[in-house]
Every structure is written in structure tokens, then in C-alpha cells.
Amino acid sequence: MPTAIVTGATGITGTAIVNALVNAPEYTEIYTLSRSQKSPEHPKVKHATLDLQSSADEMCKSLSHIPPVTHIYFCAYLANPDEGEASRINGAMLSNFLEALTKSGQTIELKHFCLTCGLKQYGVHQGQPKNPIYEDDDDSLVWLEQGDRPPNFYYTQQRILEKHAADHHNKWAWVVTYPQDVIGFAKANFMNLTTSLGLYCAISKELEGSKLIFPGNKTNYLSFNNWTSARVHAEFCLWAGKTPNANNQRFNVSNGDAQSWQDMWPRLAARYGCNIPEKMFPAGDERKAYPGYEMSYTKLHDRPPIAEVAAKIGLKDEFKPSEIFCQINLQEWAKRPEVVKAWETLRDRYGLDQGSWDGATWDFSTFVLGRNYSLIGSMSKARKLGWTGYADTWDEFQRTFKELEDAKMLPPAANL
Numbered sequence: 001m002p003t004a005i006v007t008g009a010t011g012i013t014g015t016a017i018v019n020a021l022v023n024a025p026e027y028t029e030i031y032t033l034s035r036s037q038k039s040p041e042h043p044k045v046k047h048a049t050l051d052l053q054s055s056a057d058e059m060c061k062s063l064s065h066i067p068p069v070t071h072i073y074f075c076a077y078l079a080n081p082d083e084g085e086a087s088r089i090n091g092a093m094l095s096n097f098l099e100a101l102t103k104s105g106q107t108i109e110l111k112h113f114c115l116t117c118g119l120k121q122y123g124v125h126q127g128q129p130k131n132p133i134y135e136d137d138d139d140s141l142v143w144l145e146q147g148d149r150p151p152n153f154y155y156t157q158q159r160i161l162e163k164h165a166a167d168h169h170n171k172w173a174w175v176v177t178y179p180q181d182v183i184g185f186a187k188a189n190f191m192n193l194t195t196s197l198g199l200y201c202a203i204s205k206e207l208e209g210s211k212l213i214f215p216g217n218k219t220n221y222l223s224f225n226n227w228t229s230a231r232v233h234a235e236f237c238l239w240a241g242k243t244p245n246a247n248n249q250r251f252n253v254s255n256g257d258a259q260s261w262q263d264m265w266p267r268l269a270a271r272y273g274c275n276i277p278e279k280m281f282p283a284g285d286e287r288k289a290y291p292g293y294e295m296s297y298t299k300l301h302d303r304p305p306i307a308e309v310a311a312k313i314g315l316k317d318e319f320k321p322s323e324i325f326c327q328i329n330l331q332e333w334a335k336r337p338e339v340v341k342a343w344e345t346l347r348d349r350y351g352l353d354q355g356s357w358d359g360a361t362w363d364f365s366t367f368v369l370g371r372n373y374s375l376i377g378s379m380s381k382a383r384k385l386g387w388t389g390y391a392d393t394w395d396e397f398q399r400t401f402k403e404l405e406d407a408k409m410l411p412p413a414a415n416l
């Protein structure tokens with residue numbers, strides 16, 4: 001019978017994997033690891049505190065209480081704004097953990113190691129990629145390591161994992177996943193779009209006029225994107241763990257539909273009882289703040305990833321740097337006295353968790369709402385191997401809003 005360890009078990013991807021394992025009858029024991037919060041109680045789940053930043057020998061002590069497992073799901077992540085530091089920290093967390101597993105004899109029964117990475121594999125944080133994005137695209141699009149590119153901690157982690165497996169005669173298989181912007185439940189994690197979006201909508205309803213203004217830009221509003229439900233990603237990881245054809249490979253993981261803000265923003269307005277201004281963006285291409293607000297603007301890398309193949313696709317010298325432009329600067333918006341007051345009113349009225357506001361990830365939302373390009377990751381590779389998972393993105397947003405409402409992270413939209 002399979003048994004599992006989940007690292008980063010209390011994060012947005014880890015929580016969903018623990019839930020999927022609890023619901024998978026074949027898994028008999030699940031060991032969850034993180035530093036601060038605990039996993040929800042369940043007879044199959046045992047939580048242990050483990051700091052992945054400690055030495056391999058230290059980790060061995062914590063692991064010695066855990067019997068050898070068959071599957072490991074690695075979802076731990078420590079954010080750092082410096083990409084070199086992020087690589088060093090997240091690389092060391094994985095490599096020390098692998099060393100500790102081997103030293104402690106944990107790998108005796110191990111069959112499968114699943115590492116969660118993300119679509120930043122394709123440099124999507126540096127600008128416009130070539131769409132759709134395939135796992136076997138030209139190397140210059142999949143491993144962006146041209147001299148002027150910043151380090152990428154996903155590359156560091158994947159090389160560590162592959163080398164460790166090879167050094168141990170590939171006795172166990174690995175899979176790496178590339179989820180897109182994740183829709184899921186977690187408390188005070190680094191990248192949580194649904195919590196920030198729900199707070200923005202609920203506060204907009206509370207403010208005078210109840211206008212739901214799209215904080216990003218018109219290009220983004222009209223673009224197409226995929227999203228990744230943490231639930232679908234978790235199902236994918238479990239599927240990969242029992243699909244030998246998928247062994248030692250990398251996969252994009254998204255819901256399977258294409259979505260856009262032009263479709264979901266009116267749905268959000270209806271859910272929160274807000275109205276959308278009839279002319280929500282300034283005329284023309286000029287970057288302007290929404291009247292009465294401050295804007296935010298960041299120019300991305302000089303060469304967006306698609307520039308690497310510009311000549312090959314007949315568009316030599318066509319690509320300018322991409323940008324992140326928001327007509328409402330979300331960090332500044334969240335400091336406005338009327339916004340803070342609206343949050344406090346909602347918090348007190350519905351007994352909400354202050355951590356939801358304090359941990360809101362306005363930076364990440366700025367990236368998701370303010371980029372000026374589409375992101376479509378192809379799911380064909382997994383589908384050809386038999387993956388049939390699917391979710392409707394708007395359904396997943398609604399389901400997650402409800403989960404966050406039940407946990408007092410968001411006010412109940414139906415009562416606003």
C-alpha cells in the first residue's frame with residue numbers, strides 16, 4: 001500500500017495534495033512536514049515539524065520517527081526577492097532533504113518523488129513567452145540561461161533532483177510539475193491570488209459606489225490565460241505517481257480551459273454585488289492611473305522570452321520588453337485610509353482573521369493582473385499519456401472563495 005511524505009504540507013499546493021491523499025483510499029499513511037502551522041487532523045495524517053533549512057543530520061533526527069514511504073511530494077517553498085538567493089535557499093532545502101532521506105534509510109521503499117515547480121520555468125516573469133507553451137519547446141525557451149538572464153531556482157532544484165536520482169541508480173522515479181497561477185486554499189502564504197482578489201472585491205463593495213475597477217490594464221483584461229486549481233494539481237501529482245509512462249518527465253499542469261478577466265470580472269462583480277464602470281480603461285494606449293488612484297509600472301527583462309525565437313518565427317526585432325502595469329497600484333490601494341477602515345469594518349462584522357489582511361499578496365496580484373501578455377501552457381503532453389483531469393476555472397475560484405469564507409479569511413459574499 002502506498003504511503004507518503006508531503007513537505008510544505010500547509011502551503012497552497014501542499015494542502016491540496018494532503019487532501020487528495022486523504023481521499024485516496026490506496027494511501028494508508030501520510031506524513032506532513034512544515035515549520036509553523038499544522039495539517040488538519042485526520043486518522044491517516046501525522047504531522048511533524050521539520051525545518052528544511054537545517055542540516056541533513058538535523059533533518060535525519062526528525063525523519064527517524066517516520067517509517068520509509070513509497071511517495072514523496074515536495075511542495076516546500078521559501079520566497080526571496082533576490083533570484084540568486086531564492087536559488088541558493090530553495091536549492092539547499094531540496095538537496096539537504098534528499099541527503100537526509102538517503103542517510104536515514106528513508107529511500108528503501110521509495111518509488112516516486114514529485115517536485116512542484118511552476119510556469120516561471122519558461123521565464124514568464126521576464127516577459128511574453130511564445131504561446132502556447134510546450135514542455136519540449138526549443139531549449140532557448142525552456143531553459144532561459146542566456147548570459148543576461150537571472151538565475152531560476154526551478155533549474156537549480158531540477159538539476160539537484162535529477163543528479164541525486166542518477167547518483168542512486170534511478171531506483172526511484174521523479175516527476176516535475178509546472179503549475180500556472182494557482183487557485184487554492186492556504187493561510188498567509190506567499191502567492192495567494194484568490195485571497196487577495198476576494199479581499200479586493202469585498203472591500204470594493206464596502207466603499208462608496210461599490211465600483212469594481214479592474215486594477216490591471218486593458219491588454220491583460222482582453223488576454224487569455226490558464227489557471228491551475230490546487231485540487232487539479234494535486235490529482236495530477238497522484239496520477240503521475242502511478243503512471244510509469246510519466247516517469248522522469250516534466251509537465252505543465254493547468255485546469256484545461258482557457259479563461260480571461262473580460263469573462264471573469266463581471267462574474268466577480270455579480271458575486272460581490274458590485275458594479276463595473278462602463279469605461280474602465282483610459283482611451284488610447286497611454287499608461288494612466290485610474291482617476292483618483294496611483295498607478296504602478298515595472299519594465300521587465302530587455303528581451304521577453306519569445307525574443308529568443310523571434311527570427312525563427314519570422315518576427316525578428318519585433319519584441320520590446322514586456323511590462324507590468326496596473327492602473328491602480330495595489331500596494332498603495334491597500335494603505336488608503338478608507339480601504340483599511342473598510343477591512344476593519346468587515347473584519348469586526350464577520351469575525352475575520354487579521355492574518356488574511358496582513359498576509360495578502362498584493363505583489364503577486366500585481367503581476368497576475370498587470371502583465372501585458374497571455375500565458376497558455378499546453379496540456380497535450382500529459383493528455384497523450386492518459387491524463388483526463390479538468391476543472392472549470394471560474395468554478396474553482398468560486399469553490400475556493402467559499403472555502404476561504406468558511407475559514408474566516410474572507411467575508412461571506414452572499415451577505416455583503
Ligand SMILES: NC(=O)c1ccc[n+]([C@@H]2O[C@H](COP(=O)([O-])OP(=O)(O)OC[C@H]3O[C@@H](n4cnc5c(N)ncnc54)[C@H](OP(=O)(O)O)[C@@H]3O)[C@@H](O)[C@H]2O)c1
Nearest residue numbers: 008010011012013034035036052076077118182189190191
Ligand atoms: N502559489 C502559486 O500561485 C504558485 C504558482 C505556480 C508555481 N508555484 C510554485 O509551487 C511551489 C510550492 O509553492 P506554494 O505556493 O505551494 O508555497 P506556499 O503556499 O508559500 O507554501 C510553502 C510551504 O513550504 C513550507 N516551508 C517554507 N519554508 C520551510 C522550511 N524552511 N522548512 C520546512 N517547510 C518550509 C511552508 O510552511 P512553514 O512556513 O510553516 O514551514 C509551507 O507549508 C513553489 O515552487 C512555487 O514557486 C506556486
